[in-house]
Amino acid sequence: METEGKVIMCKAAVAWEPGKTLSIEEVEVSPPKAHEVRIKIAASGVCHSDWAYLYDDAKMKTRPFPLILGHEGAGTVESVGPGVTKVSKGDHVIPLFLPQCGQCERCLSPKTNLCTKNWEQTQQCVLADGTSRITCKNQQVHQFIGISTFSEYTVVPEDNVTKIHPDAPLDKVCLLGCGVSTGYGAAVNTANVESGSTCAVFGLGTSTQTSLRSPRLLEPLSL
Template sequence: MESSSSAPQVITCKGAVAWGAGEALVMEEVEVSPPQPLEIRIKVVSTSICCSDLAAWKHHTIFPRIFGHEASGVVESVGQGVTEFKEGDHVLTVFIGECMSCKMCKSGKSTICQVLGLEKKGLMHSDQKTRFMVKGKPVYHYCAVSSFSEYTVVHSGCAVKISPHVPLEKVCLLSCGVAAGLGAAWNVADISKGSTVVIFGLGTVGLSVVQGAKLRGASRIIGVDNNPRKCENAKAFGITEVVDPNSCKEPIAQVIKGITDGGADFCFECVGDSDMLTNALESCCDGWGVTVALGVPRVKPKISAHYSLFLRGRTLKGSIFGGWKPKSDLPSLVEKYMNKEIQIDDYITHNLPFDEINKAFNLMAEGKCLRCVIHMPR
């Protein structure tokens, strides 16, 4: 436990550590260092399993590691120079920070901060070191958050203050999945009323695109997925029809063009499969069809598409965190949730205690859940 000294001390707590690719997470006694300058230490309240956690656990090479990035919590202590947060503040974590002062942040054209952009090495942005130790060994971070620990340390630019009245066990989904899907529909694609939308992949992100499309007044929202359970559940979120590519006698792009009079206005790839992204691009209509890539492929990352698709007017866009600027934009999404303008609760299909985190991973791997929220001990 923390010392009575006024300065933050090392905290020993439980953390779910991945020691190797695809290996079951091990609940370990983790030493969490005090926050360094411009950092905050957070007591995690709720966190959820995202597909990117699952994919990284299977394919990454940097271990041992503490995964998790979609989380909510309470500030336990702050490092030198932190003025935005104080002990007791409620926060959402974000895997892409916002420094507010770099070229990208000031441009108004990008959400990828030059200082606090995508973290790839498993180390803190500030000093390229880790804040976790287990049995004398350093344990690496993930996505600048590492929320599969009772306590974690993040850069203050990778957290967003929210009202203490917001339910932390629900709103954690806005730190990645639900926000990513809504933003892709609204900010990146800018879906118009009466349009035809096709979503490839009906997990949480895909169904959040569905919600965004429905709120924008899309006339047809077509879901593409080979998981019957997901196809059935999707109807409750606003899907007007579903297509299982495994049951089609023609290539999926031909099927989509056939039922949409030549192609959809908007297509979204939410799986993380480069071949599926090509299918999505081919499913768009000539002239103005827009395809948005949200999924992150872990294998075969290069895409292949005939140049004539672009000459004929199609557009391919990438979407990171739905085009939201975390600190600037997330508070408004939280407010929409509190005002019941957007839905979060229905994406939570399972709630589990922290010590059952491997069960949550299995549910995600088997396609048996949307979001499984992990609740930390109070």
Template sequence: LTTGQVIKCRAAVSWQANEPFSIEEVEVAPPEAHEIRIKIVAAGICGSDEHGVRGELKEVTFPTILGHEAVGIVESIGEEVKDFKPGDKVIPLFMPQCEKCFLCTDPRSNLCITSLIGGPGGLLAPKSSTFTCKGKPLNLFANTSTFSEYTVVDEKAAVKIDDQAPLDNIALIGCGFSTGYGSAINTAKVKPGSTCAVFGLGGVGLAAVMGCKAAGAAHIIGVDINTGKFDLAKELGATECINPKDFDKPISQVLLEQTGGGLEFVFECIGKTDTMVSINASNFAFGTTVIIGISAPGSTISFDPMIFLTGRTLKSSLFGGWKGKESVPKLVTDYMEQKFDLNKLITHRLPLEKINEGFELLRSGKSTVLLK
């Protein structure tokens, strides 16, 4: 029995920024009050983890165990935990939900005051008492640290899912898929018959394409300089794909001209400031642009404020606007009912030992990688 005991397991440790992951034996402390310890079954490699590797997120303190997109099984629970029991299938939440604060109870937001993202530092401060390696404490990442065979999270940072849920592809519901899909469904509120453009056809961008299709968009344009992504984008719902390198003018201008005034919905899924100003591609009277990609530290964007005067809207989307505790179980049910296919988003399945290879695939711009 491992309940109440320190567990020794393997984890991908990031000792410092811009270094390869090191597969190490780590010690995982038993859960404290209001915490649960989870056996990670599958974990996705997300672009935000790459930002963490490069030291581009203020939330990352090295040494650390990265990872935030996963699915697993509760191994044990701490005192005063009421909503989880050993054996429960769960998805960790990098955006916790206490379900009590003014943000959690307001339908306009999917943030929580305990979140480290966007708020005044968050109340779930990064701990250094959960993981140790070679006698040194390791810091948690995004409340979750899922690049480990076991992790410990606060009960606010996990949600129970259907006992019959398959524990593989649904790891993507923990971040990438939900972020892109929800940006279309919840944030933009794409309308049937509308026109959309998605900048960046990685995992999040492809999920945004799926969201636009599910919402009934009539025309969905995928935009990427990697033409190798076009076939899958079309399979998932894109009606057309274009490469900005094929034109001698800004792609936003091309789209503006092709659509006779601009698209109704534009999604920026890259995190580059030059594509964030793609708001120019939205309809001058009622277009909505949603920024999803995470930009480099210190980045700024600038544009003529007059482009807003005619009626354009600029929005952002974090985790697709979903409230984790409420929405993730429903998304899992939707997947089980085959309302969307996550299998098509995953290009590689690798063991934890090959995590560095997985990140190289991510950097090549060709893959969504699942660690199992």
């Protein structure tokens, strides 16, 4: 059935309140607005940040609820909103919690990639217009860092999406959105590790592998 331009009903793991396990719910995902992309999520990693914003007393106070967590994902573009030029329907993509507009001062600087595009909005778990594209039981469900990969479909800003090779395994490249890139950046940009270097690595693995040990977060994710 053609879904472009229509609300999609799908499953998602919803955090209704802090400190509580996730609940599998049927949610409604609206079509993308201007400069937005709707993605059919194929795979998602679980990062320590997901756990922290659900169970850590300090962090949970900085995010609104109800909330759909998840920011390490990979999937296929289901549809695009007006003005989107970077990706097309059918592209395999990774949603990024750090945007890359390519125009702001930080994007143009060689010292940082902390793009300012929609930053304040996504930190409040909404998109550019101050709302979410996901609802459940007649109420808005916030999108974690503007992404929400713990949903079968999600809508993200165009600048928060990167196209990948169609042959890349989606269940593996989903980790590139956070865990892998964090470790790579630490080694190459911070530690300045060069080709041929001899290194000692402590705590091998990404934050995803660490947080997979948390049964409180993962147990309700079995659909």
